[in-house]
Amino acid sequence: MNTNDSAATSYTTLRRDSVHEVEIKRSRFITYLFRVEAEAEARTHIAALRKTHFDARHHCSAFIIGPDRMAQRSNDDGEPSGTAGIPMLDALAKRDTGQGSDLSDILAVTVRYFGGIKLGAGGLVRAYSDSVSQALDHAALTTRQRLRIFELPAEHALAARYENELRSAGYQLGDTHWGDAHAVLSIGINDGPAASEQLHTLIATLTSGAGILRASHTTWVDS
The missing domain is CATH 3.30.230.30 (Impact, N-terminal domain)
Known part of the structure; x- marks a missing residue:
């Protein structure tokens, strides 16, 4: 399964x-x-x-x-x-x-x-x-949570600010990929519609509507 x-x-x-x-x-x-x-x-x-x-x-x-x-x-x-x-x-x-x-x-x-x-x-x-x-x-027990991973392309000059804002808002960030044209941020959220809608709203505000989130994959993590 x-x-x-x-x-x-x-x-x-x-x-x-x-x-x-x-x-x-x-x-x-x-x-x-x-x-x-x-x-x-x-x-x-x-x-x-x-x-x-x-x-x-x-x-x-x-x-x-x-x-x-x-x-x-x-x-x-x-x-x-x-x-x-x-x-x-x-x-x-x-x-x-x-x-x-x-x-x-x-x-x-x-x-x-x-x-x-x-x-x-x-x-x-x-x-x-x-x-x-x-x-x-x-x-000793722990909760295992499924995360939905989203990717956010960003200009190099803006990527660090986006990372700081997302961390301040409590989001889990993976490694940022720094490409020639732009950086790609990796953002993990609890896998559910409410959390997804909240993230999309934040990204729209943070990027003045220019940011485009891409759903990537899911993974399980201990909380």
Whole structure:
């Protein structure tokens, strides 16, 4: 899927990978959280943890990928069906980030070292769900925003002034390309009609109607 074609223009994800451990009735539950952008990347992390924790009984996992959260998978890895992967996935999918339940591009892997006491189906569901929830409580999150990039050709003598005015107005500027005939400014805005209209209005005022904005492409950035 092309993430730039997504209906979502922002979502929440991990700022950095993290790990958190809890002990429940002598069983150790070690939950790793990874930021991932493809299923293959998620499966590479899972395979690596199987090698690292080769002596653990279970390596259960769940992930959500994509701005629209279309890719959602879970694996019980030997635990009774529905007692590990699905509760982990629910903990990710239903997490309230302050902007609703929009957590994505995230993989949770919970490694369990059995402590000799059986937890039962209900106990396992609670243990795996709580392990992921507690790991998220300790994780650093960030908002990922889709930007629409516009280009503005400008005379060399005016380009620096336009840059200063746009930065003062709070716009994100990329590298300016200095050509022989003119400079081209790169301006990033939140990808939406209101922000686009606002930028066009500002450019019209700034250039006395002479400036012509060209829509270039979209990109995702951490805010």
